[in-house]
Amino acid sequence: MSDDTGALQAAALERFIDAAKRRHGLDLSGYARASLQRRVQQMAERDGHADIDALSAAVEAGATQVDHLISSLSVPVTEMFRNPSVFSALREMVLPMLASWPHITIWQAGCATGEEVYSLAILLHEAGLYDRCQIFATDFNEAALAKAQDGIFPARDARMWSQNYQRAGGQASLGDYYHAAYDHIRLDARLKANIHFAHHNLVTDGVFCEAQLVLCRNVLIYFNRELQHQVLQRFRDSLVRGGYLCLGNRESIHTAPAARDLVAVDADARIYRLASS
């Protein structure tokens, strides 16, 4: 065994990235490689290929669907009220300011299976703002979007989510917002009324809407710095003056050119505001 094992694996990944681009126009070139390597390897194994090169050959031969590629490679791991302190910060610092706009548009990018946007909907409801809101929740994983649209989740997660909700300063009980049946929970339809789920690829698609709040958590960590900067610029361009951006707890805007216009409102919660001039 030699130093070259890693180089060979990395080279196979680049060939896969080329194949996905050529065959499906799916651009993965801006993704951080280490975690992508692992996911492509797992996809090759799941689909019964000997290695990544065999998977790439299948892609080249047109034997895979683009949606299958995306759902195999994207990571719709999420939960309700993940990092409760972020949701209490949104409740305390952002929602009261949003209240000053007659119509509120919110873009949640990378919504995965929807738990986060429903959490946000609950906050807005409790603040009496929900009826004034239009919420766009986007992702490039169609299978995840379909689940988000259904709003049906495994009951086994509900206990942890209730705790998160309480820690986020929830005013009622999370159980008030869903109907439990057997092994799943179904979120109340009134939470869905103003949420529009839509396909949007952050790599290739442009500004989605003009928003008072853009929420994009735990998506940028999968991108290399250049793509992070590009996507942050798109978020910045989507925000109205005085609008808010909320990122994941371990993401940052430090080195991005867009950071020039964004002021930290709560650095720990990764909440920024677009300066007004």
Add this chain to the structure above:
Amino acid sequence: MTSIDAVVIGCSAGGLQALKQILPTLCPTRAVPVLVACHTASDDLRGLCDLLSAVSAWPVREAREREIAAPGVIQMAPSGYHLLVERSGELSLSIDPRVSFARPSIDVLFESAAIAYGTRLVGVVMTGANHDGAQGLARVRHGGGIGVIQDPDEAEVDVMPRAALAQAGADQVLPLVRIGPFVSRLIDQRSEP
């Protein structure tokens, strides 16, 4: 002989005590990055890092995404995130599913490091109550890196070192007091011209 350019360490139950013991003597003349995945419950690593910094030869910090794996710094995976290292030396985080019930996962860190550093890597698996790290250490050794395992007989919880030994084998099985000196010596010997 190729030089050693990084050290990865994995530990779980009893890991904090183990880190306190090995980090003071992990002090080679030639500085290399040290990356740690330790399954801790606390959301905020600041206290833990301060505590370990106070006893370690090198500063201990929480790893941040897109930062470089810095020589002479001990970088810990944040809780709730996998820590990975790129071939460029940049650090990445992910919230991919848990592996062996763990996030951060030792397997994920070690596997990425094996691809990034190959023969220039030392992997250390210590005390813990699950099987995380066994697969990762196998990858490290398969890539030509050096595998070190804490002697299961003295480990606070022996499940993890035993699992690693069974699946990956080891170049050295050592009590905690000898791990730091061994790794340091290896780094310095390999860096001699």
